[in-house]
Amino acid sequence: MSNSYLRKSLRVLVSGAGIGGPVLAYWLGKAGASVTLLERADRLRKEGQTVDINNEARTIVKWMGVEEAIRKVTTKEAGVKFVDSKNKIWAAFAQSNEGTSPTSEFEIVRGELANVFYEASKYKAEYIFGDSIASIQETETGVQVVFSSKTRQTREYDLIVVAEGLASRTRALAFDEDLRAPIHPLHMWVASFSFEQGESDDQWARMYNAINRRGLLIRPDGFGRVRANAMFIDESGTLQAIAGSRDQDKLKEHFINLFNGAGWETDRIMDGLREADDFYLQEVAQAKCKTWSKGRVVLVGDTAYCPSPLSGMGTTAAIVGSYVLAAKIIKHQHDHRTALTAYEATLRPWIEDIQKIFPGAPQIGLPETQWGIGILRTFLYVLSFVVKSGVFDVLSNIGAFGERFSSSGQKKLKLPDPSVFKRSS
Template identity: 50%
Template sequence: MTARPLRALISGAGIAGPVHAYWLKKAGLDVTIVERVPRLRREGQTIDVRNEGREIFDRMGITKSVMAVTTKELGVQFVGADGGIWGSFPEDGSDSFTSEIEIVRGELASILYEHTKEDVQYLFGDSITAIEQDASSVSVTFAKDGRREQYDLLIIADGLNSRTRALAFDQDVRAPIKVLNEWFAGFSFPKGPTDTDWAQWYNASGRRAILHRPDGFGRMRSLFAHIDYTEATRAIGSSKTSVQDQKKYWAQLYRDAGWESERLVKGMMESDDFYMYEVAQVKAEKWSTGRVVLLGDAASCPSPISGQGSNVAVVQAYVLAAMIAKYPNDHAAAFAEYETSMREWVEGIQSLPPGAPALAVPQTLTGILILNCVVYIGSALVNSGVINLFKRWFGRADKGFPLPPMSVFGKV
């Protein structure tokens, strides 16, 4: 490395930021993470990490801690209005709906924080308001006290609507976002007598759907999904709308949805961890500018529909750190190899099935019936072993991403 450790500032203490910080420390950098919320976010829905992400957790030595707090979800069942099961897709260690590492987002964030807090400086309740850079450094201004600090690298690991990304690239916050016209409302409540360790998916007419799943701690995590091509739901999702008003909107929307909707609406109204967010993708034209680089959702959010958002974030975090370790005195080369090596893989994950997400959330009862029939046939094929047989014959379509060796970080 150089005479003094490179100083790196990471914006975002979610999943990608702490993973990246861990590996940057292994490469010998001085790392700080700034997070605009005042505390670590321990809420959120369940996410999964598989394949390459699992390998990175192994290399970090946190797999045992992660596995101890997984949801133990058995799989996903598709149910009808009467509670009847149209199809079941069990967790089987492969690429099913449920992965072996199915974990509440807040639980994973807590593990990553505990694993890095001794070596990484965390600045909670602060954010970046200005960015200036030259050939030798990047200068940022912090919102909390207006101070300016110089760093060698700025890594933006924020979410979909990253204001820091907008500052760095001098663009509108929404510029790189591809809308999918879908919204989620998430919340949790205590497990009831009719709840099991299976996740359940239910469709109601009017492009409404419910995903209801266990969290492994005696609670259920529910998602209300709604596709809306008007501006009504987007207006409610505005930061100017209070949580209580957002709850009222979703309660009205689901008042006649059927199945368990009445119980779930009641749980939503009583919950203290409600949040609403847009389902969309980020397709940034480039992932870096000067000494600033994008990571995770800020660079290439594939949307929850892909089921790979967290996995992509973890892999990008590792690969970017490996490139910085490989080119400690040449950030341009590091950022270029990071992007060129990962673009094709990430864009493949961002490529959603034709008609998604609308086909999975039909408008009419007839559409729901057709979808459930498809689910019934698919479930029969999966549970008969035919799908696995085809995988063995033809190999996996997803060849995965080749991770750089740990040796690039030196002695770890």
């Protein structure tokens, strides 16, 4: 259906140039809306870990025409090996798109994916870096925004979309609530950073468990570097307090001390952490907002419904959520209330499904004792044998087993047809 009636004055401010923001800007701009994308950082952020693109999101990147650009910068990761302190392989899961491996064909460093979406959307939106929203005031015809920059510039928009991440300041401002109000912590923290590949590194990712709920995951990035994740479960609140200080040096030293004596290649990895200029600390948590909109402000991606990295669906949710929101805005452009209600009604059941994580996670993946690590390695050994033997493929097609364990068991979302974004000639 063609949008010959698109209101030329439809003005949308998107806050956050990560994954969801640029995807939203692309589709709204394609339909002819006037889009401004605001990013607090003074540049496009290249920090972050390796992410993947699943299910409906793959269809959307094809519609955007960026699938080939994404494939060019994927990590080409062959799979994941689970190793012990002597680098003995206990289990290995080769790349798969069937849900039997942590690695898919669309593994990509988050910053590289953000850049692909930026390149696709930069001519469809006005990008403003190094600024943020200071205040929001709704009027009868729109919403007035005062920017945080020294000029304190004021602009008026029809809608504001917040795509900032889990701990969004703008969400707290717009909803008049505490920054952590919708955040459900899982008490796990991940320090992400990169360093140059060494002799022991290849195209396989390697995961190592150490006692006291510590873990190290190192992955190739496709550009001669290793993307490392140092993981730790902290139920004491210590890391939460240190993270609040935003002192990078203090955070680095905390992790270096935390992993002291952990064995394996820890010393080499901690040396990489010490020298890293792309160190990034992420809290593993979920966002569960009671509603995704208030007035003319709407949330998308991690800001609204972060499923956590444990789900493997955070990037997919951001892409899919942004596409669905854009479609509803364009379809109901003269009635923002109907548009935002339709967005949430369409997406929430799917989001609630992907937010379900394995019982006992993340503690089950980062055991406290050596005995617990031994049980985990044995389980993974058996699981990898089942996957390699093909038994999993057979069982995944049988009734309840398939619904519970195969990738096809996840709820499917019917995406709006991309023709909604076509402009009349």
